[in-house]
Amino acid sequence: MRRMLEATVRGRTIRAVTLSGLRLREPVAPSLPRRLRGRTIAGLGRTGKYLLVDLDGGLTLLSHLGMSGRWLFFPAAPPDALEHVHARLAFTDGAQLWFQDTRRFGLLRLVRTAALARDPALAALGPDAVAEPPTGATLHGLARGATPAVKSFLLDQRRIAGLGNIYASEILHRAGVDPRRRAGSLGADEWERVAGAVRAVLGEAIGLMGTTFSMYRTVWGEPGGFGERLRVYDRAGAPCRACGTPVRRIVQGQRSTFYCPACQPRSRPRGRARSAGTGTS
DNA sequence: ATCCTATCCTGTAGGC
DNA sequence: TGCCTACAGGATAGGA
Numbered sequence: 054m055r056r057m058l059e060a061t062v063r064g065r066t067i068r069a070v071t072l073s074g075l076r077l078r079e080p081v082a083p084s085l086p087r088r089l090r091g092r093t094i095a096g097l098g099r100t101g102k103y104l105l106v107d108l109d110g111g112l113t114l115l116s117h118l119g120m121s122g123r124w125l126f127f128p129a130a131p132p133d134a135l136e137h138v139h140a141r142l143a144f145t146d147g148a149q150l151w152f153q154d155t156r157r158f159g160l161l162r163l164v165r166t167a168a169l170a171r172d173p174a175l176a177a178l179g180p181d182a183v184a185e186p187p188t189g190a191t192l193h194g195l196a197r198g199a200t201p202a203v204k205s206f207l208l209d210q211r212r213i214a215g216l217g218n219i220y221a222s223e224i225l226h227r228a229g230v231d232p233r234r235r236a237g238s239l240g241a242d243e244w245e246r247v248a249g250a251v252r253a254v255l256g257e258a259i260g261l262m263g264t265t266f267s268m269y270r271t272v273w274g275e276p277g278g279f280g281e282r283l284r285v286y287d288r289a290g291a292p293c294r295a296c297g298t299p300v301r302r303i304v305q306g307q308r309s310t311f312y313c314p315a316c317q318p319r320s321r322p323r324g325r326a327r328s329a330g331t332g333t334s
Numbered sequence: 335a336t337c338c339t340a341t342c343c344t345g346t347a348g349g350c
Numbered sequence: 351t352g353c354c355t356a357c358a359g360g361a362t363a364g365g366a
């Protein structure tokens with residue numbers, strides 16, 4: 054989304070902003086329209102799942118899509134009727150940018166750019182999965198002693214920022230790691246495979262402009278291209294694209310997890326031979 | 335400190 | 351058709 058907005062709205066000047074008045078994850082400040090009016094979008098940034106719309110004058114619009122949020126760009130006439138639109142930014146050249154969010158778990162918050170890093174939403178985030186992709190050794194160190202399942206571990210934004218429920222399942226499938234394993238139990242070789250899968254999955258998904266299995270759309274209203282490339286997510290009962298075994302769905306931390314029981318075996322496939330230490334007792 | 339659950343909200347799909 | 355439950359891309363407050 055950051056890249057798409059960079060290509061569409063950077064450099065445009067805001068003429069007017071209107072709000073729905075409905076509460077999102079938190080109330081949207083009623084002062085937002087007044088504070089945004091007349092400002093030019095200087096650039097687009099991102100940390101984890103937070104989008105940063107940098108404006109001239111030292112302000113940044115911090116935004117999060119939650120589960121169902123969308124930014125929609127209209128170069129000229131926007132649609133007559135569209136439900137669940139909570140902010141409409143009209144630019145001086147006639148283009149518009151709308152924030153639509155059916156479930157209202159999203160976020161729109163205006164902050165001073167200089168204080169951005171201290172904003173509570175960003176301060177607790179771990180290194181960004183794309184900007185600072187973790188090495189296997191980094192992940193291994195972060196997971197030392199961690200008892201949650203590796204799937205839940207990957208979703209924890211305080212350790213690595215930016216991975217969500219779809220990509221967590223896809224990453225573990227590509228890495229050949231069972232999502233039920235406790236994070237602290239993975240070996241260095243397995244974390245290396247996870248680290249490689251983080252880069253591979255995110256790189257490919259971003260290149261294809263995101264993942265649509267249902268409602269997600271690009272800023273131009275098109276489905277993202279990665280949905281067709283999903284190997285396990287939302288494919289319960291369907292054959293694994295690698296080996297044909299039916300994909301399983303389980304629930305971890307109230308979130309669905311999808312995995313292939315053959316490609317992601319419960320125990321480590323290599324190192325079957327017992328270590329030399331066994332005979333010493 | 336760490337881990338886990340319930341909760342916020344609306345829409346849709348599937349079973350009966 | 352209508353009614354019911356389960357589930358959907360996330361973060362977080364609060365209890366164990």
